[in-house]
Amino acid sequence: MDVLYTAEATARGGREGEVVSDDGVLDLSLTLPKELGGPGGDHTNPEQLFAAGYAACFHSALKRVAGKDKLDVHASSITARVSLGIDGQTFGLAVTLVGRFPELDQAQGRELMEKAHQVCPYSRATRGNIDVQLEVAPHSLL
Helix, strand or coil: CCCCCCCCEEEECHHHCEEEECCCCCEEEECCCHHHCCCCCCCECHHHHHHHHHHHHHHHHHHHHHHHCCCCCCCCEEEEEEEEEEECCEEEEEEEEEEECCCCCHHHHHHHHHHHHHHCHHHHHHCCCCEEEEEECCHHHC
16 A cells, blocks of 8 residues: 555543644543443543544545546535444444435435445445444435
């Protein structure tokens, strides 16, 4: 692989600590969510960070594929839902990616999501490791 960019971040304190990028742009406190027995509050957690990164990367891949197919997706969005659960004796992740495409019908949106899933680096990295579901939001929910 020819490396184009390398991101670097450091975590201290685990799920109730902080994460900081090497350039200082990312500087966040982490808190265990209430659902996991923590206090919750106005801090983020690793699952939210992963969801944000996956959604952004997947949307970029989708826009690239749409451009090649000459599809208008200027008002589209991708929502990533990252779930943490127990998988046997260990913790595991599952992801649902939801596409919203006001400009496309359901079938076009689904096809575009499938194509993006083949080229998105996050999708490629997680393939075979975690369950990733693709959904297209009905137009009534846009």
